[in-house]
């Protein structure tokens with residue numbers, strides 16, 4: 285049993301949570317069923333207009349997918365989250381936007397389909413914060429590759445049930461996790477079924 289097992293909290297399928305993480309603490313994000321993608325955002329608590337940026341992170345790291353030891357940086361190029369452990373195969377995505385009402389409309393879903401964008405803004409509002417935009421997320425466990433013709437290839441997660449990634453806060457932060465409600469593509473596994481996830485602050 286992992287040391288954080290007693291501290292785990294659950295995020296229901298299709299919903300999100302805003303999680304304050306103090307500098308030096310670690311957020312453990314558990315893919316309980318192995319098939320679930322979690323969009324992840326991080327904001328500076330001192331000034332939420334400074335937030336984790338995939339563009340700045342790719343530029344800073346000169347890589348597309350952060351790995352253990354890498355720090356993800358903000359819009360001001362300051363480290364905000366460092367990957368300190370990852371028991372999954374390390375397949376995560378920094379390329380694609382959060383799913384949104386517009387995407388589900390394009391898919392032909394009925395109005396009201398939940399989305400990661402909605403989860404972000406609902407979760408921030410629950411703790412009295414807001415963001416005027418939807419920053420590009422760090423898509424945990426999301427299997428997106430670039431093919432030989434530079435096409436984007438979406439596939440099911442490679443993680444196993446119980447795989448987790450551990451992220452250390454490098455400043456006082458608010459991290460938002462969204463258990464992605466995508467049930468049209470295989471991004472949440474071949475069953476196309478969103479699942480609950482768990483996390484702990486340690």
Ligand SMILES: [Zn+2]
Pocket residue numbers: 323382383399400401463464465466
């Ligand atoms: Zn989503």
